[in-house]
Amino acid sequence: MVKNNKRLEDLDRAYIWHPFTQMRDWINDTPIVITEGRDCFIKDTYGRWYIDGVSSMWVNIHGHARKEINAALINQLSHISHSTLLGLANEPSVEFAGKLVSLISEHLKTDKLNKVFYSDNGSTAVEAALKMAFQYMQHTKKCADAVFVTLGNGYHGDTIGAVSAGGIDLFHKTYAPLLFKTIKAPSPYCFSCPDGILSDETDAPSKYRCTADGEFPCLTKLRNILEHLTPNVAAVLIEPLIQAAGGMITAPVGYLKAVRNLCTKFDTLLIADEVATGFGRTGTMFACEHEGVVPDILCLSKGITGGYLPLAVTIATEKVYNAFLGEFAEMKTFFNGHSYTGNQLGCAAALASLEIFEKDNVLNNLKPKIKILRDWLNSIFNHPHVSDVRVYGLMAGIELIKDKATMEPFQFEEKAGWQVAHEARKRSVFIRPLGNVLVIMPPLAISQENLSAMLIRIEKSIDAAFK
Known part of the structure; x- marks a missing residue:
């Protein structure tokens, strides 16, 4: 299994040009190769599951492998x-x-x-x-x-x-x-x-x-x-x-x-x-x-x-x-x-x-999840490396800052957002930042429990990135 994992990673580095990605950084890292998805989770070749914190680039609504959509296809x-x-x-x-x-x-x-x-x-x-x-x-x-x-x-x-x-x-x-x-x-x-x-x-x-x-x-x-x-x-x-x-x-x-x-x-x-x-x-x-x-x-x-x-x-x-x-x-x-x-x-x-x-009464069931997200954002706003939080529904952004007291920003080359994203991966959460802005946009179907767990892990990732 490990041998096959390395083969896939090597093939990816050799032949795939990833979108919006500095490929020199990519080939020096170990790519996460996804093999399966269930609910709000995606699994890599090593069997590790991640919470899909950006809905696979903002597209997933009802979770992965929904039997109703599978059957329709x-x-x-x-x-x-x-x-x-x-x-x-x-x-x-x-x-x-x-x-x-x-x-x-x-x-x-x-x-x-x-x-x-x-x-x-x-x-x-x-x-x-x-x-x-x-x-x-x-x-x-x-x-x-x-x-x-x-x-x-x-x-x-x-x-x-x-x-x-x-x-x-x-x-x-x-x-x-x-x-x-x-x-x-x-x-x-x-x-x-x-x-x-x-x-x-x-x-x-x-x-x-x-x-x-x-x-x-x-x-x-x-x-x-x-x-x-x-x-x-x-x-x-x-x-x-x-x-x-x-x-x-x-x-x-x-x-x-x-x-x-x-x-x-x-x-x-x-x-x-x-x-x-x-x-x-x-x-x-x-x-x-x-x-x-x-x-x-x-x-x-x-x-x-x-x-x-x-x-x-x-x-x-x-x-x-x-x-x-x-x-x-x-x-x-x-x-x-x-x-x-x-x-x-x-x-x-x-x-x-x-x-x-x-x-599934999706829209009505969003209301308590939106409240969980907004309450957490109000809390994380007090973090010394958070300068702003923005949200509509289950679409949120957390703007990172180097020094909140002086409002000194992180420079682009410091890759602050990516530092947090890499820490989040260690905690089994996949997010993809926009510069110094952390994006949170999970599938609408995410449970309240999984949403809360994801947010706790993201907060710990911010702490770890700038300790």
């Missing part, structure tokens, strides 16, 4: 695994689109978001949204120089359009010569809360409202951009409530609704990138639900299949969809698509995932 495999959606339809994609539109209608209280465009992942969902909005401008406003307004600290994926819309220099600066220009509005993270996280999610700290008229300063700048650029703005693209890859940056309560109102006022499409926040992550089915916001285009992926298979959707309003209707010769067709668009296996898994949401 086996059933679908007995019929057909894939046929193209270019010129054909298929049963699982039709069924899932119908259920998803119904779910959106129930949770966002609208029947306007009803046109489902399939793709493969979060990047392609956003890419499709950008192209939809741009082409919509050509059809409706005949605008040849349309631009997108995006946010600082934003992250929307790694394809060129999605990177163009991003706002994180660490990830995006290298590719600047390849990107199209976007207009950056400020990130909505205006201030951290000096007393830790909020005890009540419905309350925003007064510090956020620091202009004379009570408007968030980041909103004032967005308003100025829209006033100056209208009618050239194709869309405003945001991550509702929390900028995940930007460091779990939470927006003040009311910001999302205010952005929706500005887009309506200036006749601009609003694209909500809920790739990370959709399917219960923030405590409601969709993040937009918290403030009663209906975007013009909604992007979903990650948890859509329960963490089983790549699948994404870009959902548009009928108003956007209708702008693409015309005579064949008018060339109004939406020229976008992928080989595995609407894949039957992915859609079968997604259908089974929605059934689990209802059967």
Whole structure:
């Protein structure tokens, strides 16, 4: 067994180029090779189980090896695994689109978001949204120089359009010569809360409202951009409530609704990138639900299949969809698509995932878990190496600091987040940081007991990393 473990580790070092990874560091370490998953745990080749503290990169919802999703996939495999959606339809994609539109209608209280465009992942969902909005401008406003307004600290994926819309220099600066220009509005993270996280999610700290008229300063700048650029703005693209890859940056309560109102006022499409926040992550089915916001285009992926298979959707309003209707010769067709668009296996898994949401009463069962997480974050905020804590639902970030008294930060090369992550592995917890920010995003199905155990181990890991 040990011999085979070493063989796998050597093969990995020899042939695999891992994403977002400095490979010199990787090949000098011992890779963790995963062989099995159960519930909120993953097991390596040595038989050691780890709590999956980041839901296998934010995708796993109901835990690993759910029998209901397994059965759905086996059933679908007995019929057909894939046929193209270019010129054909298929049963699982039709069924899932119908259920998803119904779910959106129930949770966002609208029947306007009803046109489902399939793709493969979060990047392609956003890419499709950008192209939809741009082409919509050509059809409706005949605008040849349309631009997108995006946010600082934003992250929307790694394809060129999605990177163009991003706002994180660490990830995006290298590719600047390849990107199209976007207009950056400020990130909505205006201030951290000096007393830790909020005890009540419905309350925003007064510090956020620091202009004379009570408007968030980041909103004032967005308003100025829209006033100056209208009618050239194709869309405003945001991550509702929390900028995940930007460091779990939470927006003040009311910001999302205010952005929706500005887009309506200036006749601009609003694209909500809920790739990370959709399917219960923030405590409601969709993040937009918290403030009663209906975007013009909604992007979903990650948890859509329960963490089983790549699948994404870009959902548009009928108003956007209708702008693409015309005579064949008018060339109004939406020229976008992928080989595995609407894949039957992915859609079968997604259908089974929605059934689990209802059967397991997932959203209601999140409430005590969210309280456990928030209470622990309020406690860990007092740690001498924690400068800030941020949370929405079961999405949390812990910002590490070198010296809390002087607010001296850890330098990038000190790899503070990774020091804690490596200590966590010793304690059978897998987490992956964003720079100096520890990310906590376990499967929604994690038990209260396992959640509490994970948090205790993470706290001990912070202590051990900087003792």
